[in-house]
Amino acid sequence: MIWKIHFDMMSNMAKQIWISDIQDGNYDDSEVEIKGWIHRFRGSKKIWFMVIRDSTGTIQCVIKKEIVGEDVFNLLRNSLTESSLVIKGIVIQTDREHGRELQVTSGKIIGSVNPEKPYPITESAMEEAEGGETEFLLDKRHLYLRTSRMTKMLKIRSSVFSAIHSFFRDLDFIEYQAPNFVAGAVEGGSTLFEVPYFGRKAYLTQSWQLYAEAAMPALERLYTIAPSFRAEKSRTRRHLTEFWHAEMEVAWASNEEIMNYGEKLVRHISSSLIDERSAELEAVGRDLDKVSKFADMTFPRMKYDEAIEILQSKGVDVEWGQDLDYSKEKILTQDFEVPNFLTHYPKIAKPFYHRADPDDDKYVLCHDLLAPEGYGEIIGGGERTWTEKEILERIDEEGTPRDAYEFYIDIRRYGGVPHGGFGLGVDRVCAWLSGADHIREVIPFPRDSRRVTP
RNA sequence: GCCGACAUAGCUUAGUUGGUGGAGCGGUGGACUGUUAAUCCACAGGUCGCAGGUUCGAGUCCUGCUGUCGGCGCCA
Numbered sequence: 193m194i195w196k197i198h199f200d201m202m203s204n205m206a207k208q209i210w211i212s213d214i215q216d217g218n219y220d221d222s223e224v225e226i227k228g229w230i231h232r233f234r235g236s237k238k239i240w241f242m243v244i245r246d247s248t249g250t251i252q253c254v255i256k257k258e259i260v261g262e263d264v265f266n267l268l269r270n271s272l273t274e275s276s277l278v279i280k281g282i283v284i285q286t287d288r289e290h291g292r293e294l295q296v297t298s299g300k301i302i303g304s305v306n307p308e309k310p311y312p313i314t315e316s317a318m319e320e321a322e323g324g325e326t327e328f329l330l331d332k333r334h335l336y337l338r339t340s341r342m343t344k345m346l347k348i349r350s351s352v353f354s355a356i357h358s359f360f361r362d363l364d365f366i367e368y369q370a371p372n373f374v375a376g377a378v379e380g381g382s383t384l385f386e387v388p389y390f391g392r393k394a395y396l397t398q399s400w401q402l403y404a405e406a407a408m409p410a411l412e413r414l415y416t417i418a419p420s421f422r423a424e425k426s427r428t429r430r431h432l433t434e435f436w437h438a439e440m441e442v443a444w445a446s447n448e449e450i451m452n453y454g455e456k457l458v459r460h461i462s463s464s465l466i467d468e469r470s471a472e473l474e475a476v477g478r479d480l481d482k483v484s485k486f487a488d489m490t491f492p493r494m495k496y497d498e499a500i501e502i503l504q505s506k507g508v509d510v511e512w513g514q515d516l517d518y519s520k521e522k523i524l525t526q527d528f529e530v531p532n533f534l535t536h537y538p539k540i541a542k543p544f545y546h547r548a549d550p551d552d553d554k555y556v557l558c559h560d561l562l563a564p565e566g567y568g569e570i571i572g573g574g575e576r577t578w579t580e581k582e583i584l585e586r587i588d589e590e591g592t593p594r595d596a597y598e599f600y601i602d603i604r605r606y607g608g609v610p611h612g613g614f615g616l617g618v619d620r621v622c623a624w625l626s627g628a629d630h631i632r633e634v635i636p637f638p639r640d641s642r643r644v645t646p
Numbered sequence: 647g648c649c650g651a652c653a654u655a656g657c658u659u660a661g662u663u664g665g666u667g668g669a670g671c672g673g674u675g676g677a678c679u680g681u682u683a684a685u686c687c688a689c690a691g692g693u694c695g696c697a698g699g700u701u702c703g704a705g706u707c708c709u710g711c712u713g714u715c716g717g718c719g720c721c722a
Contacts, residue, residue, distance in 0.1 A: 234685090236678050243682075252682070272673085289682060307673060309656085315683055316658040316671045327714050328657065383720075399722095424720055425647070435722060517719070560722095569722060617722025642714075 212248035215291050219283045223297065226251070229338070230275045240269045243290070244279065247343070253279055253294040260296055268299055274311040274338070276303040313339065325630055330638075334646050337636055344472040345634050348465065349622050353417060355464035356438045356618070359457050360415040365440065368414040370403035372396060372421075375596070383422045385433075396421035399615060401545075404441040405576060405603055408611050415440040417618065425641040428518075429630040430568045430620060434639040441613035447547075447557040447575045450612040451533055454561055454571045455491045457616065458531060462487035465625055478627040486530055486625070491561070493533040499524055515541040521562055521569070528564040535559045544586035545600075547575040547612075559614070567624035573614020580604040 209224050228246035235241050240255040257265040279299035286293050305311060313335055317328060329336050336342055373394045384395040400416050407414055420437040462483055470480055503510050503520055510520055536555040539548055546556035558574030577583045583604050587594055622634035632638040
């Protein structure tokens with residue numbers, strides 16, 4: 193009974209027709225009711241034009257006083273941008289600019305806009321702000337989400353998330369959740385957000401990995417998409433303090449095999465976007481041929497030592513043993529058409545959980561995937577140090593206290609196996625595949641060292 | 647943590663060697679029967695980020711503060 197009442201209410205409010213369906217020609221010459229928001233308007237005393245927006249697109253509505261009558265005409269004519277409404281009309285095909293139009297027969301305003309506080313985001317607010325990165329638009333982010341560029345970015349983002357889930361689930365991976373409150377660091381100690389925790393200190397997690405390794409002997413193939421937090425005061429177009437991290441962990445796997453998963457995942461995301469979001473990609477200015485290459489071409493692999501040689505041959509001042517910072521990454525990737533793997537970093541440049549190369553223990557079995565066009569590192573991963581003896585040696589070498597990693601060491605004490613995994617920066621992938629100028633363009637409410645609002 | 651810029655109406659901005667701040671968009675009123683970033687006329691809207699200083703006089707010059715933006719390091 194209660195269910196039925198609820199259902200009836202829902203069916204009254206539920207939207208029947210989307211604007212994209214009308215523009216696709218499914219309702220030509222018939223009367224339809226659409227629900228949406230006023231995007232733009234113009235007109236005269238007897239005829240009024242409103243472009244109505246919903247989540248799927250826009251359509252121009254033609255309102256003639258002689259058809260709708262004076263009351264409805266004046267009501268609609270006096271309504272401002274972003275008023276919400278329900279409007280009825282006949283779908284007519286025209287050869288004018290915006291495809292089909294609605295010859296309006298009636299309409300009512302649902303949520304009005306006060307003329308004393310009109311919608312603040314105007315054309316001029318955006319003309320100097322490709323991508324919406326002015327201070328004003330960042331302050332009005334909750335309203336900026338409605339603009340067509342941001343809507344397209346959010347749709348692209350949704351497809352990236354969906355592609356990651358389908359990739360892992362099609363391979364029978366188990367989705368597995370780790371806590372976001374943690375007691376210690378995964379990487380260096382300086383990047384943790386400290387939060388009060390009932391009189392103690394806790395931290396926001398930087399990575400799912402350590403907890404995933406705990407479940408590796410139980411699930412063998414596991415993945416997640418979850419936020420990670422890093423308290424770095426980074427001021428670049430590639431960094432957020434809260435970012436979405438797609439991570440995976442596999443038992444019985446080598447660095448080589450983990451890389452194969454990473455390459456297939458990134459190519460799968462690229463081809464999914466081509467299938468699902470070509471229109472959106474083009475609308476935000478991305479060249480589809482480039483994205484197709486990311487989907488179709490194999491990703492070259494290069495050892496750290498080769499990268500150093502290439503850089504030195506180009507006259508870059510770099511010594512063996514240094515981690516490759518962004519300025520060097522950029523020089524290395526500037527001629528790339530597709531992402532490239534960089535493997536076998538010196539042990540001294542990487543943390544203890546990376547497994548030393550049995551062939552030459554100056555190196556570790558790890559990989560970074562560097563995106564082309566300066567978008568930076570999109571994957572970091574590798575084989576884990578998996579025996580008790582080796583993990584204790586590596587922890588001691590780094591001077592890290594063992595206590596903090598007791599549970600991590602325990603995993604090796606009870607049936608340790610070779611295993612590995614990687615972390616992929618989902619927001620970075622979204623920025624790269626959409627060709628965004630800044631990582632903020634692809635996440636609804638970006639968080640960085642200077643901004644936590646709105 | 648380091649380096650570099652910027653701050654004028656709701657928004658985007660002009661503002662000369664220091665002499666009482668202009669425009670476009672948006673808003674309000676009006677004109678126009680097919681516009682499409684509509685057009686045209688009129689009106690309203692500003693402690694020039696904050697606090698000091700120099701000067702007869704500061705949006706403009708100097709100092710400090712705050713906020714924001716960009717770049718580096720760190721990484722996804």
